Amino acid sequence: MVNEGGSDSNIVVTINGKKYAVPPEFSATSLNDFLRVHLQLTGTKVMCREGGCGVCIVHAAVPTGNGKFQERSINSCLCPILSCDGWEITTVEGLGDQKNPHPIQKQLTEHSGSQCGYCTPGMVMTMYSTIRKEGKSLTAIQAESALDGNICRCTGYRPILDAFKEFTNESASPVCDIEDVSKRICSKTGKQCNGVCDDNGSNYFRPLVEVARAAAPPWYRPTSLADLYKLLENSTLKNPYYVCGHTGIGVYDDGPYDGFISLRGIREMFVTDKKDGVITIGSGVSLTDMIDFFKSEAETDPGFAHLEHFARLISKTAHPAVRNAGSWGGNLAMRNRHKEFPSDTFIALVMCGASVFVGPDEKSYTPEEFVNLDLKNKIVTKLTLKPFDKSHVFRTFKIMPRSANSHAYVNAGFRAKILKEGNQLVIVDRPVLAYGNIAEEFIRASNTEEFLIGKNLADNDTFQRALTTLAQEIQPAEDKSEASPAYKRALAVNLFYKVRVCIIYACSCTGFRTYYGERSYLE
Structure with a gap:
């Protein structure tokens, strides 16, 4: 196990082809701050520091332990620099510049997809990572979904999406070979980047000020569960942060933390x-x-x-x-x-x-x-x-203020074992009706689950009684920042109604008429 002490505890990260040995006093420094403040690579922007706006996104190649790398987009504002040990980071400066723009940058410009430009680097890096992952199989819907975490406040998304869809397999006239798009262009030579500058450039980065260095919490890197348990047994830490993705900090900041324990080496x-x-x-x-x-x-x-x-x-x-x-x-x-x-x-x-x-x-x-x-x-x-046989029916739902990047008004998961006898749909054993964001202690609609055991879900009278039972036990907590309790209760009940319709459809029962005719909608 490597802890916070000694020069051997430096981590090594490659950024745009250059390697940097970062000492442990950078434990409270994000990748975004390291890029912008300590390397002066200000092409990567920062705003919300919660992983919600997308302006900070960079491309990361993360070692998987078998000599290979897993390539993904990440929010640099959430990622601690010390968790990037062995990573290869690419920022927008590593793709191209005004003199030698990357094909993605060029397309975005030609489609008028940038106005103030603040969100543009994050958009470009998101698309770069997506193309690196999907390659020639990239579809228009994948390109669109990739931008769920990128917010543009001035241009509007249509020209941005039009630019990026030129790189999909559905484009009528592809702008270039998709393999060329996933390559980086050297800002010095204008040629394809080979990952390392010939002269290796300068590996200098601005050090921390003394106050920040003194206040930096220790950073621990156990390499096995046994190491971790030994650390916890002997630790005096009162509020450590277990670092894996470090994305939770964008939702709840329970700091200050008196230590960081990286789990990535386990x-x-x-x-x-x-x-x-x-x-x-x-x-x-x-x-x-x-x-x-x-x-x-x-x-x-x-x-x-x-x-x-x-x-x-x-x-x-x-x-x-x-x-x-x-x-x-x-x-x-x-x-x-x-x-x-x-x-x-x-x-x-x-x-x-x-x-x-x-x-x-x-x-x-x-x-x-x-x-x-x-x-x-x-x-x-x-x-x-564990596995389930085909007699079990599952459905999940998430109703939220927008189609992506949002907490749920209500989320739900349903499971039931169904015995089909003619047009009867008998629920065998106890079903699961799980709901989220109703109240802190509410997890399952236990009264409704109990009522449904052995019942025929296709019987209208029985189902109405089940709906009544569900409506009575769903008691959402009052929260002025959330949807009203009445709305949440209606959502919960209506989702169960939809589950019943789905089950009837899936079991091919006849004699039932609904307004839901599309299979994709029911599935």
């Missing part, structure tokens, strides 16, 4: 595996990787087809750059610490009946048990998921 926490029919996901796995893994499993294993609905829900969490960095474990821990947090991950885990493991004793908990657990000197290590 490989056990980044495992995705399936053995003996059970899926295991390490707590450090990012939401993006979780989504990709679940989509793959849903397509190839009928027992985990329901994970498509899990992936759909957490695909609406924040935006791509946050999901690229933020882990599901951190998201769940935030739900533990802040009971009011409407975590999409938590709702999906409740719906799927997941088991959450907490170290050092590696005891498993249901998600409902976990949120009330005291996590002092404890850490979420992994979760496991």
Whole structure:
């Protein structure tokens, strides 16, 4: 384990082809501040410092431990510079300049996609990362969705989207080979960047002022769970921050922190595996990787087809750059610490009946048990998921003020085992009706779940009684900054109505007439 002491605890990060050895006193410095203040690379902008506006986005190539790199867009305002050990960062200066613009920059200019220009570097870097990931398979909807976390306050999004859609496989006249777009242009030579300047340039960066250096909390880098547990056992830290994606700071800042514990070197926490029919996901796995893994499993294993609905829900969490960095474990821990947090991950885990493991004793908990657990000197290590047969129906929903990058008014996950007998849809066993953002202690509509056991969901009278029961137990808390309790209650009830319609449609029952005719809408 490497701690805060000694010159050997420097981290090494490559930025636009140059390597920098950053000492541990930069523990409280973000990548954004390091770029702008200490390297004077001011092309990367800063505004909200919460990961919400997108002006700070840069491209990061993160080592995966097998000699390969995982390339993603990240919010530099949320990312600590010391967590970038071994990373290769590309900023807008590393793509091109006015003399030798990158194809993405050129297209944005030609489509009049920049007015004040403050958001433009973040837009460009988001698109660069997206093209690096998707390549020639990039679709117009993927290009549009990639910008969920980029806000433009003056130009309007149409010219920006028109510019970026020129790089998709749906473009009528592609501007250039997509492989050329993913390359960087050297600002000195105008030629393709090979990753390292011939003369290596200057590796100098402005040091911290003495006051900041003295106030910097210690930075710990355990390399195994055993190291981590030993650190926690001997630690005197009262309020440490466990650093994985460090995106939670954009929602809740529970500082000041008297120490940072980086989890990125603990490989056990980044495992995705399936053995003996059970899926295991390490707590450090990012939401993006979780989504990709679940989509793959849903397509190839009928027992985990329901994970498509899990992936759909957490695909609406924040935006791509946050999901690229933020882990599901951190998201769940935030739900533990802040009971009011409407975590999409938590709702999906409740719906799927997941088991959450907490170290050092590696005891498993249901998600409902976990949120009330005291996590002092404890850490979420992994979760496991079991398969379900095709008699189970799953649905997830997230109703929010806008289509992306927003907390939910109400989010929900439903699971039911259905026995179809003619036009009867009998609910076998106890279903799951999980709701988020109703009240701090509300998780499942237990009275309604109890009522539905053994009931015929296709019977109108029975269903009306279920709706009445649900409306009675859904009692949203009053919050002037949120939607009204009446609105949230109506949403919760109506989502359950929609679930019933979906089940009837999925089970091909006849004799029922609804206004929902499109399969995509019901699924």
